[in-house]
Amino acid sequence: MREHCCLAIDFDGTVTDVDxxxxxxxxxxxxxxxxxxxxxxxxxxxxxxxxxRQMAMVEQPLSKLLEYVDGFSIDDTFRDFTRFLEAxxxxxxxxxxxxxxxxxxxxxxxxxxxxxxxANILREEQGALKTIFPYSQPDCNSANCKCTAxxxxxxxxxxxxxxxxxxxxxxxxxxxxxxxxxxxxxxCFDNNIPHTPFDSFSEITAFLKTKRIxxxxxxxxxxxxx
Numbered sequence: 435m436r437e438h439c440c441l442a443i444d445f446d447g448t449v450t451d452v453d454x455x456x457x458x459x460x461x462x463x464x465x466x467x468x469x470x471x472x473x474x475x476x477x478x479x480x481x482x483x484x485x486x487r488q489m490a491m492v493e494q495p496l497s498k499l500l501e502y503v504d505g506f507s508i509d510d511t512f513r514d515f516t517r518f519l520e521a522x523x524x525x526x527x528x529x530x531x532x533x534x535x536x537x538x539x540x541x542x543x544x545x546x547x548x549x550x551x552x553a554n555i556l557r558e559e560q561g562a563l564k565t566i567f568p569y570s571q572p573d574c575n576s577a578n579c580k581c582t583a584x585x586x587x588x589x590x591x592x593x594x595x596x597x598x599x600x601x602x603x604x605x606x607x608x609x610x611x612x613x614x615x616x617x618x619x620x621x622c623f624d625n626n627i628p629h630t631p632f633d634s635f636s637e638i639t640a641f642l643k644t645k646r647i648x649x650x651x652x653x654x655x656x657x658x659x660x
Contacts, residue, residue: 439528439647441519442584442605444597445537447555447616449508449528454536455485457506458499463491480575481531481601482567485554489563496535496558508544514626515635516546518642527552527587531578531601533565552583580605594647596638611647613638 446453459467467488474484492499519526527550528537534553541549554577555566569583570576581604584593592610595602601619606612606622612629614622622629628647632638 438591439524439594440587440591441524441594441596442580442587442609443526444595444599444602445528445530446532447598448596449512450506450540451509452506453532454503454506454531454540455488458492458502458536459488461502462494462499463488467491472554480577482575482577485531486565487578489556489565492563495561496556496563500535500539503539504543506540508540508546509635511634511636511639513544513546515639516549518639520654525587525591526550529553529577529578529580529583529605531580544568552577552578552580574604576601576604578618581608596632613641 439454443449443509459471470479470484473479473480475591516526528541530551530553532553533556534551535556537551538547541547541551542567544653552569555568557564557566567577569578570579570640571579571582574582578601580602584605587593593605593608594611594613595605595609596613597606598615600621602612602614602618605619606614606618606627606629607625610628612618612622612627613632614629615632619625619631630638630641632641
């Protein structure tokens with residue numbers, strides 16, 4: 435298995451127990467952020483428009499947000515999971531619809547600053563937060579079109595997805611196998627996508643050590659509507 439697969443790992447709600455963006459919005463954004471969230475949940479707007487509008491409601495310096503993020507942590511079993519992957523030369527990366535600056539902060543706090551991260555960009559310019567979406571696509575509703583982000587990862591390897599929610603639905607269809615929690619579990623079940631439910635990364639490690647996954651070659655991973 436190790437010679438033929440790579441892993442795309444979601445971050446918020448997967449590597450962390452909570453959604454970091456939601457926590458920031460709840461603490462610092464104007465109350466209207468919830469109205470925008472409702473529009474996204476109903477499918478009226480995509481996550482790019484959702485994040486642009488919501489982050490515009492956060493009138494705090496980036497430094498204060500980073501201090502707030504320091505109060506969160508990652509799954510205790512994630513570090514050993516990354517060591518398992520590296521020992522077996524299995525390529526992996528964080529692929530997230532969140533913001534790279536928060537993800538890298540939490541990974542660095544955990545001593546995991548070496549992990550590749552494909553995510554959205556958040557900067558402070560002239561006292562205001564600016565959102566940048568390097569992996570967005572015109573025909574995809576997601577801020578980070580995960581299919582685009584992972585297109586260079588596979589290189590003839592089968593893709594395994596580790597995720598938890600709606601932002602992983604599209605990529606789940608392009609994956610040979612999915613390790614799923616929360617809403618992604620039900621979605622995979624309803625759509626007959628090969629998957630394994632999990633609660634902690636130690637379960638994924640144990641599964642990969644003791645069981646074989648039938649892997650098909652990496653499919654053509656292209657941008658698509660959410």
